[in-house]
Amino acid sequence: MDKKKENISIGFVPTMGALHQGHISLISKSKTDNLLTVCSIFVNPTQFNNPDDFKKYPITIESDIEILEAAGCDILFLPQREEVYPPGFIKTHYELGGLENILEGSYRQGHFQGVCLVVERLLNIIPCDILYLGQKDYQQCMIIEKMTQLRNINCSIKISPTIREKDGLAMSSRNSRLSNSERTAATIIYQALIYMKSNLKNKSLDDLKNNAYQMLEESGFEVDYIDITDQHLGSVENLNSSNTLVGLIAATINSIRLIDNMILTNIDE
Numbered sequence: 451m452d453k454k455k456e457n458i459s460i461g462f463v464p465t466m467g468a469l470h471q472g473h474i475s476l477i478s479k480s481k482t483d484n485l486l487t488v489c490s491i492f493v494n495p496t497q498f499n500n501p502d503d504f505k506k507y508p509i510t511i512e513s514d515i516e517i518l519e520a521a522g523c524d525i526l527f528l529p530q531r532e533e534v535y536p537p538g539f540i541k542t543h544y545e546l547g548g549l550e551n552i553l554e555g556s557y558r559q560g561h562f563q564g565v566c567l568v569v570e571r572l573l574n575i576i577p578c579d580i581l582y583l584g585q586k587d588y589q590q591c592m593i594i595e596k597m598t599q600l601r602n603i604n605c606s607i608k609i610s611p612t613i614r615e616k617d618g619l620a621m622s623s624r625n626s627r628l629s630n631s632e633r634t635a636a637t638i639i640y641q642a643l644i645y646m647k648s649n650l651k652n653k654s655l656d657d658l659k660n661n662a663y664q665m666l667e668e669s670g671f672e673v674d675y676i677d678i679t680d681q682h683l684g685s686v687e688n689l690n691s692s693n694t695l696v697g698l699i700a701a702t703i704n705s706i707r708l709i710d711n712m713i714l715t716n717i718d719e
C-alpha cells in the first residue's frame with residue numbers, strides 16, 4: 451500500500467502484550483489522530499538481559515485480542531520471532547551515547563540496544579506517521595527518539611502520561627505477576643515519588659532520595675536506583691539546578707522488577 455498516495459495516516463503502538471489501560475490509552479490517542487491504528491505484540495528477546503525475566507514475561511494473547519477489538523484497534527501485528535529477526539539478520543549497533551549506560555541501562559546491559567533493534571525493525575515493517583509511547587518508560591522514550599534521529603526515520607513520536615491504578619501504582623504488564631501482598635506493597639513506589647514531589651521545597655536532594663529509599667526498603671523492596679535528574683536525565687547537583695526535575699525509581703520485590711517516574715516540578719509550577 452502506498453499510504454502517501456492514498457493520504458492515510460497511520461498510528462503505531464508497539465507492545466509486548468499483556469495489555470492494560472496504559473496501552474489502551476495509547477490506542478485511543480492514535481485513533482483520534484490517525485485513520486489507521488496498528489498495534490504490535492512481540493515479546494522481544496533481544497531486550498531481556500535476564501533470561502528468567504523473558505521466560506516469565508506474561509503472555510495473554512487471547513485477552514489482548516479482545517481488548518484490542520474492544521478498543522477499536524484496526525490492525526494487530528503479531529509476528530513470529532523469524533519475521534522480526536529472519537535468519538541472517540544482522541544486528542545494528544546504535545551510538546546512543548551516555549544515555550544507554552545510566553539508570554535502566556546500568557542495571558540492564560544491552561537492554562536499550564535490543565529495544566532500538568526491535569523498534570527500528572518494527573518501524574521498517576509498519577511505516578507509521580506517529581509512534582505512540584508511554585511516559586512510564588521515560589528513558590526508553592528518549593532512547594527511541596534518539597534512535598529515530600540516528601536512523602533518519604520519518605515518524606513523529608507522541609508520549610502519553612502514565613496511567614495509574616486507583617492507589618497510584620503505574621500500570622504495567624509486570625504487575626500481573628505480583629501476589630496480593632506484593633501488589634499492596636507496590637504502591638510505595640508511587641508514594642515515594644509523591645513524597646519527593648511534595649517535599650522539593652523543604653528537603654535537600656540527598657534527603658529526598660535517602661528517605662524515599664528507606665520507604666521502599668521498609669516495604670520489602672530492593673532498590674536498584676532512586677534518582678532525581680533534569681528532563682534529559684542529566685544529573686543535578688541540587689534542587690535548583692534545573693527548571694524541570696524528574697524522579698525515577700527502579701525496585702524489585704521477589705524478583706519482580708518495577709519502574710516508575712514522575713515529573714516533580716517544571717517551569718510552569
Ligand code: PAF
Pocket residue numbers: 464465466492494497565568569587590
Ligand atoms: O515498552 C515496551 O513494551 C517495549 O520495550 C517495546 C517498545 C514494545 C519494544 O519491545
